Amino acid sequence: MGGSIWPVQRTAPATLFNVSQTLSKRPSRAGPCRQRQSALLTSCADLSAGFLETVATMALKTRLKAYQQVETSMNCTAWGLLQGAVEGVQIRGQGWTSPLGLSARILEVTLGSARLDMGVLLRQQDIMLQNTPQGAARIVFNSTDFGNLLVHPLVKQLASRAIQGSGFLFDKYSVCICPDQGTSGAVEFSGVWTGDGHMYHLLLSPQGQRAHVSTRLADNGAASYAFFALDSVDVS
DSSP states (O other), X not given: OTTOEEEOSOOOHHHHHHHHHHHTOOOOSSTHHHHHHHHHHHHXXXXXXXXXXXXXXXXXXXXXXXXXXXXXXXXXXHHHHHTTEESEEEEEEEEEEOTTSOEEEEEEEEEOOEEBOHHHHHHHSEEEBSSOOOEEEEEEOOHHHHHHHHTSHHHHHHHTTTBXXXXXXXXXXXXXXXXXXXXXXXXXXXXXETTTOOEEEEEEEEETTEEEEEEEETTTOOOOGGGGGGSEEXXX
16 A cells, blocks of 8 residues: 555645644643643544544545445554554455455454655645555455456456466356355356466365365366466465
8 A cells, every 4th residue: 555645625724724834832830730631632632533534534535436335444543643643544444345356245444553644635635655554454245246356357457367378257156155155165167268268267275375276177177287377376
């Protein structure tokens, strides 16, 4: 995500200015003033997180072709926000579909510290990251989602010369998720190898952090030497 830009339809520079202006008015006396200062900073911190959450959620929605739910949670302080620092980001979505047709039932992303370009945020109404945050993601597919993944332009490009220099044309409608297959379930799907023009059935089974792929010809069930390179796939 380093250097990525999320377009935003609108922002609230006046709100951010008020936060900055309020923070500059520090109480000079102790006692009750310190209590008021603490409450003020807490309120401003909530406003900062809410401001970014609204902007990020709007940005994601404008990028998606369809969605059922989009939620964004930001962990930041008012002081950190003025410097463009965000301590953590959590994104959760349901029923997402991208403009290129990639879809997912559930998408959960957790990112660590990130740094925003506040100048770009205020001048161009965009969110630009100045670093590459580290994190983790969980994606839940149904059979339709997995089929959409197989025909996504990036996957099609990788598959165009994936097997002995010849391409493999996946059939997105052939996907079947089999939860009772083996010990951890499996995914079945089919496609045509352009190297010989035959259709093959593939069975993808999880094995720890890797996935084993077995293949057979659709017409006679014989294993094909062409798919030895697909014996395992790293999914870590």
